[in-house]
Amino acid sequence: MNEDACLLSVAERDLVERQVAETCRVRRWELHASSCQSNHLHVVLSAPSVDPKRVRADLKAWCTRRLNEGSPRDRKRWWADRGSQRYVWDEDGLERVITYVLVAQDRKDRDLE
Template sequence: MSFATRALLCSHGMKSDRPNEPPLPEPLGYLLTWRTHGSWLPGDQRGWVRKAGGNQAPDEQRHRAAARAMNAEEVRLNSQQRIIAEQAIRDHCQFRNWQLFAVNCRSNHVHAVVSADLHPKEVLRQLKAWATRRLNEADSPQDAWWAEKGSIRYLNSEAALEGGIVYVRDAQDRK
């Protein structure tokens, strides 16, 4: 098993028997992931995730319907936009006094490992909102920079936290 695979498995709570639920009393951090608008639609050939149904197989008909329903073009961040989004996340975490362990903004998604005093859905919402504000200030404003939702993984152990950090910091394609 490769280093990147081990880091991914660890970051996704594989050391924990409850990776999608908060531990008692509270997690050490969260691995938050969100995609750019339109970059991974339901039915995608790579597979996709349905909240209540888990991993789903590719479905070309569903993918075409999702593409037709999009209200804006697919977003791919350029290198300058990635820097702006990352800095917005760093600044907001510092302002809120949240511990940002790692952040990595790619062309079509963002990963952040954060410890915060709020529910992770609210942390995710705020990070996306502040990255949007900064991108709109610096670039041509868009209605939608990000997909509607995102992924939240509870990092319930030291090993899971370290795995999440390593995954975000070292296991991403650097193109």
């Protein structure tokens, strides 16, 4: 690693979520849900006929631009090289993924208490 691990502030997280929504609007991708946490980002979207690697690259690129403009920190890298890409095949699956992104991931550790 060339830099310390990146933990986003509340303001940076808000900036990322706004940019995800803007990128989806401009690209005409349907944004179902997004949740930027301090150390990772979840996005659920529909982008028919677009390579998922392209979707991920575009989101990272545009969010990086906004973070470079809007954050007081001077970082070269905001994101890990990798990232998960998963297909959702039906409405039930989509509903489960959206619920996880918007609600359940925030409860993961608390449900064990």
